[in-house]
Amino acid sequence: MFTGIVQATCELVALEKRRGMHTLAVSLPAELREGLTLGASVANNGVCLTVTRVEDDRVFFDVMEETLTLTNLGTIAPGDQINIERSLTFGKEIGGHLLSGHVHCQAVVERVTDVGEQRDLHLRLPNEWMKYVLYKGFVAVNGCSLTVGEVFDDGFMLHLIPETLRLTNLKDAVAGTQLNIEIDSQTQTIVETVERVLAARQ
Template sequence: MFTGIVQARGKVLAIEKKPGLHTLQIALSPELLEGLQTGASVANNGVCLTVTQVGHDRAFFDVMEETLKLTNLGSLQVGDEVNLERSLTFGKEVGGHILSGHIHTQAKLINVDSAESHYDLLFELPETWMKYVFYKGFIGINGCSLTVGEVMANRFKIHLIPETLRLTNLGDYQPGMHVNIEIDSQTQTIVDTVERVLAQRLTS
């Protein structure tokens, strides 16, 4: 489990591509490497990945074919940066909202509205997932716990503060690029339950 509070950005140092599998070598700061062991979970752009090897300045992760297709990890290039968060430990403060590290879909960045007073991102989401997106609700974007600022048809807007831009890779994204989306689990459960109850009433 993760908090959605990105701890650092890590540069992609190497990508070994094999049939149905990519092995990523991601640079980690000394703070993130401290105590990190093989088998530990680290979120990369919100995707829960297992550490397969630890080096003096990096960690190795295997990414399976299904994950490569579902997430933006499949489009990574050497030199790109990913958002990193180590898994939640007992007693740690949860500053965002609980994320599982299991990505539901991707959203396309439509527009960046940048000014001295604000930095807004407008995303387009597949229609089937928009029923879980609500004004002031939570959503996970590239592993960041964020609050939805506006909802319209199959699009939603996020307002970013300077600290989020500094810590994460969201400020690097340009229109046309895709981000990983994890829907808030509580919201999904409530919406699905209401739909099921209404459907049962209509058929009874």
């Protein structure tokens, strides 16, 4: 489990592409490698990946074909910055909302607007996921726990404060950028429960 509070943006320093799988080598600072063991879970752009090897400051992750297709990890390249969060430790503060690290889909940035120090992102989302996106609700974007702004028929707005821009790779988003989306599990459960109840009454 994760909280959606990104701990660092870290560089993808190497990428090995094989049939049906890529291996990522990400350079993590010492504080994020402390206590990190093989088999540990780490969110990369919101995707829960398993540590397969640690060499000096490089941490390695294997990414399977389905994940490469569903998420933006299939299009990253060495030199790109990745949002990193270690898995939740019992007793730690939950500053965002609970995440599984299982990305549902990708959103496309339609427009980026700077409003003073704030930055607004207008995202377009596949239609089947829009029913789970509610004004002032939670959504995880590239692993960041964020509050939904205005909601449209085909997408929604994000209003990013300077601290979010400083700590995450959302500052690099431009029109056409694809961002990983994990829908809030509680919202999804409520919506689907209501749908089942209404369907049963018909």
